[in-house]
Amino acid sequence: MTGRFGELLLILLIILVLFGAGKLPRVMGEIGRGIKAFKNSLNNKSEDDNEDNKN
Template sequence: MGFLKDFGLPELLIILVLVVLLFGVGRISKVAGELGKGIRSFKSGISGKDEDEKEETPEENPTIEPK
């Protein structure tokens, strides 16, 4: 993989500009958001906690009913 040794900052900037021109900023932000959700889901799956299994916390301001 000798061609990767000559891959520097100018080449990365050119690729970044091409990607933005091809897909647009909105599409890239959507993909990044979905990637973040996927990583979060993966981490919660590894730790064994699902959204359905979250620990129930008591209410911060419990309502007191009058007698």
């Protein structure tokens, strides 16, 4: 478990260096919105599949 935490910390440090502290909140917000949209599209697809199976 310690290895995974170290890897995550390293990735976050690289992101901080690449984007800087000023842009980081905006970048993380955009990533969060992207993940949310992806999950919503998966849920909508599964609902469409369920409706097709009922017909």
